[in-house]
Amino acid sequence: METFAGFLPDALPGLPAAVLVVASFFTSALTAAFGVGGGVAMLALMGLFIPVAALIPVHGAVQLGSNTGRAWHQRANVRLGIAIPFVIGSIVGAVGGAFFVVQLPDALLKLGLGLFVIAVTWTKIPGADRLGAAGLTLGSAVLAFVTMFVGATGPLLSAFFAQLFPDDRRALVATHAAGMTVQHALKIVVFGLAGFAFWQWLPLIVLMIGSGYLGTVYGTRLLERLPEQSFRRWFRIGITLLALDMIRRGLMALI
DSSP states (O other): OHHHHTTSOTTSOHHHHHHHHHHHHHHHHHHHHHSSSHHHHHHHHHHHHSOHHHHHHHHHHHHHHHHHHHHHHTGGGOOHHHHHHHHHHHHHHHHHHHTOOOOOOHHHHHHHHHHHHHHHHHSOOTTGGGOOHHHHHHHHHHHHHHHTTSSOHHHHHHHHHHHHOTTOHHHHHHHHHHHHHHHHHHHHHHHHHTTOOGGGGHHHHHHHHHHHHHHHHHHHHHHHHSOHHHHHHHHHHHHHHHHHHHHHHHHHHHO
16 A cells, blocks of 8 residues: 555545545446446545545546546447537537636526536437537537536536437447547646646556446446336436536525
C-alpha cells in the first residue's frame, strides 16, 4: 500500500485510492449493462476523497477512458450514422458554448433539464427514430452547448439516444459510449488548456481506467443476457432517478 501511495498526489491517501479503483469496476459494469448511472455514481464517490479543484478534470479523464473502452468493446453495435453527426454537432456546440457570454442560472437549468429528461424518457418524440444527419447534428450541437453550463451530459444524452434506438439496447449503450467519449474529450482539452496538471493524477487515472474496462467486459455480458423489455424498464427507472436528483439540486439552490 505504501508503494502504491508513493505514486499518488499528497491529497489522496492509498486506501481511498484503492477504493476508487475497485469502484471503477462496478460503476463501469453498471453503465455497460444498463446504459446509465455509472458516471454519476463515480462522481459522487470521488467527491468524498478528491479535492474540489481536481474533482471534475480527474473524473472527466476517468470517464473518457471508461467510455472509450466501452465504445471499443461494443464497437460492433456503434451506429456510425448517428455517431459521426453527433461528433460534428458536439464540436460546434462546445465551441459555441465556450464563447457564450451570458451565463444562465444554474438552478433553473437543472430544473428545466430534469423535467425535460423525464418528459423525453417517458414519452416518444414523433419522428425521432427517422431524424436525418442534419437534425442529428443540430440536436447534438444544442446538447453540447447546454452541457457547457451544467454537468448533465450523461442523463441528457441517454434520454436523447433512447429516442433514436427504441428497440435496440445494444446500439443505445454502444453509441452512447461513443458520444460520451467525444463529450469528455472536449472537457479534457478545455481543462488541459486551462493548465490542470493531469500528470499528477495519471497513475490513479490509468488504474481506474483499467479496472473500469474489466467492469465493461462484465457489464456487456449482462447486457447481452438482458431481455429488451427488462433493459428498457431499468433504463427508464435509472434515468428518472437521475433527473429527479437534478430537479432536487435545482430546487435546493433556489431555496
